[in-house]
Amino acid sequence: MRSHDPIIAIATAPGRGGIGIVRISGNSLQPLLARLFSMELKARHAHYLPFEDNEGKVIDAGIALYFPGPNSYTGEDVLELQGHGGPAVLRRLLAHCLQTGRDLGLRHAEPGEFTQRAFLNERLDLAQAEAVADLIDASSEAAARSAMASLSGDFSNRINALAERIIRLRMLVEATLDFPEEEIDFLEKYQAREGLAAIRHDVQALCAQARQGMILRDGLHVVLAGQPNVGKSSLLNALAGDDIAIVTPIAGTTRDKVIQQIHIEGVPLHIVDTAGLRETEDAVESIGIARTWGEIEKADLIAHLHDARLPNDALDSAITGRLPARTPILQVFNKIDLLEDAARAQLLSSAAESIGISAKTGEGLDVLRARLLAIAGWNPGAESPWLARARHLDALTNTESHLQAADEHASRNDQVLDLFAEELRLAHEQLSAITGQFTSDDLLGEIFSSFCIGK
Missing domain, CATH: 3.30.1360.120 (Probable tRNA modification gtpase trme; domain 1)
Structure with missing residues (x-):
């Protein structure tokens, strides 16, 4: 430009x-x-x-x-x-x-x-500039409030306050580097390690809030997966409160993904209904199944649906074996309204890491909503006061890593101040990148090119 x-x-x-x-x-x-x-x-x-x-x-x-x-x-x-x-x-x-x-x-x-x-x-600053786009794109009241807080400088003020504390610690270290015989005395006299521990604690707390803010901003990509006719489309409709997907008793009705955004406690969830997973010779259905596995690979969270009447189905076991281990998975047993009372009680009591629902009657859906947020790491009682982006969380995580390395150098007492000071400098740079004091031109181009014209 x-x-x-x-x-x-x-x-x-x-x-x-x-x-x-x-x-x-x-x-x-x-x-x-x-x-x-x-x-x-x-x-x-x-x-x-x-x-x-x-x-x-x-x-x-x-x-x-x-x-x-x-x-x-x-x-x-x-x-x-x-x-x-x-x-x-x-x-x-x-x-x-x-x-x-x-x-x-x-x-x-x-x-x-x-x-x-x-x-x-x-x-x-850069975090406030990003908040301008986030405020425009906010899809819920909670996201809009948090974006406005970021735009007002709340997030930047937290970052700058941490940076100032690191700077003060760096100043003490740099002033002592010319006197190597006093290195150990410096760490004890000025309680450098105690000050570093306090900074690390506050960075970790900020990381937790940033994770909350990132979920609030970006939402969660939740994929409904399972074999045909277990009620994935019915569950999508129940969560959305509308007839979004076609539902029939015929297995394999869904041939392609159907995506619907919903909000739970202000958090956007991108729910993806997918084609049923099974062996098939139908060319069209095979394409849909391949796309289902593609969506599963991109998911932030997988809701694996089962027919509650067949809790130990062999095809379900095969599907479970193929699901990516790195992605949180919630086992969901649908159609519990079709079970006898004794069978329902047994299923619900034995499935500690799963949940029983009825997409038809709505039973268990409130529990499901809460469980989806909990598995994703959302804490309703600790809503972030500002939105955050993946790069903010990466920078905070890197800051904590450098502070941890500084603490390890201090504990070993070998050439301590040089390495201690270098890790503090790197931590300071990571924090400053959030607000734009140390930012590459390529990153600026990427950030601002995502804005709308006229803003």
């Missing part, structure tokens, strides 16, 4: 709407403002006026807002033209602005370029 060019984009979502916004940002928009309007725009005042083309014909009438930098979203001069939300109107207004400012370097904004400029101009 060429960060010196003025940029423009439609900032509202595609389609018809009551209001549409065209946003412009640049280091100095005064020359462009003079061409677009016959009057001078007062900073941070709403001006209702006609938007005219170069021939004086009115394109639309709306509100112009001018925010001089650095007190704007991007830290540059920002102009917002708020008119009617018709696609044709917005395209005409966009084209007129581009034509008017072409010789000034005005160009279309790339995805996420407005927010990237806010980051580069230190209006937001």
Whole structure:
């Protein structure tokens, strides 16, 4: 991205709407403002006026807002033209602005370029910039609240506070490196290991919250797997509260995956109904079964459905043997409504690591929902106050690893301060990467390219 060019984009979502916004940002928009309007725009005042083309014909009438930098979203001069939300109107207004400012370097904004400029101009740190996209994409109230907390700086403040504590410890270490005979005394005198242990404890707590935040942001990919006619489609419909998948008594009705997003306690779950697993010579069904195994390999969690009337079925045992060991698996016995009371009681009492349900009557579904979240690591009583991404969790995990290595060097007392200091430096870099103080250009490009155009 060429960060010196003025940029423009439609900032509202595609389609018809009551209001549409065209946003412009640049280091100095005064020359462009003079061409677009016959009057001078007062900073941070709403001006209702006609938007005219170069021939004086009115394109639309709306509100112009001018925010001089650095007190704007991007830290540059920002102009917002708020008119009617018709696609044709917005395209005409966009084209007129581009034509008017072409010789000034005005160009279309790339995805996420407005927010990237806010980051580069230190209006937001990287974690806050990512929270902008997360707030837009939030699929539940809980996710929206947590994204807003991240955008407000709650997560960044926690990271920065930990970084400051590591810096203070590094300063003590660096100041002592010139006096090697005092290394052991330093660790004891300044209680360096105790301070390190306290930092490690808080990093571990932050990791736990980050895992919660990542689940809340990304959701869980839950695959319903099992042989044909065990009730996978019925369970999907019951969880979704709607007739999403076709249900018939005929085995093999589902030939391809059906995906439905649901929310449990604000956590998004992507439930995938799949083709029944069995040996078949049907070419179409074979393709569906192959796709089922592909979905199983990608799953965050597998719900292996069984017919409760056949708890020791040989095909079920074969399927269990092929399921990936690295993925959490919940054994679910469906159709318990068809069991006699004694058989039902025996099944439920003997299946400590499984659960009995009836997708038809709804019995056991609340327990199933709670178990799905628990197996995935979600703790309802410890909801993350902010969203987190996989890279945040990776950085925190790496931080803990470096702090652990520092503690091990300190306990051995061999050339301790050099190695101790190096591990602290690496831990500090990992934390700083979260907020963007140490971040590669490639990572920035990957992060901001996922934003929508106009943001």
